[in-house]
Amino acid sequence: MKIREIAEILGATIEVQGDSLDLEVDAAFGSDLMSDVMAYAKDNVLLLTGLVSPQVIRTAEMMDIKTVVLVRGKKPDHCMIQLAEEKGITLLSTKDTMFVSCGKLYSTGLTGKGVRE
């Protein structure tokens, strides 16, 4: 699924465009703990989080995650925006909760297969 389709499904605003909205992801991982992202997420996942911190972008960078969705209406701060722009990471913001965001994406075809069992 393309990032622009994900943004549409979640009614998300695009806070930072990143490298491309046409990138494809087929799996997602939701967590507010960045160490868990590094412990469980594998290749080419979308990250959903309620955490606003530059460390979210750092974690995405280390994990080669190209798109981050902030849930529960969280907005990125200046540091996060600056770092995402620098790293070419797309940053979206949705008013949906974590549960609802994950449910919407799961029901339209994203899976959890990019995650360590």
Place this chain on the structure above:
Amino acid sequence: MSGIIRLHFELPGNDLMSAGEASSSVKKKLNQLGINPAAVKKAAIAMYEAEINAIIHAGGGTLAVTITKDRINIVISDHGPGIADLDLAMQEGYSTAPDYIREMGFGAGMGLPNIKRNADRLEIKSAVGQGTTVEITVFF
């Protein structure tokens, strides 16, 4: 690649915003060298977790990297409080981190286990009241 590449970074302890910059620079370097992506990711995760640890627990430290043809060796040293019980610290879920660290998305007791999972070789030397040295090796 030929020869040995050495990189050195100071990790400032009072600047949580810049935490991860050293690991970011090293990851960029490994990508420039054309190292296989799986090895780059393993090194990046282990290094970033160790960098965060030095900043969270020890008020900063140093990160020294040596890259040769077949491996990256990463040494993170600090003069923090040391680790009293290393076996306990290696267990998933055990943490001594304060609450403000959890607000950054860390401090859930996954750091050292993550380092161990991604390092091909890991050596931790720690003495209470003196500091900790973590040596991570990842083969390409």
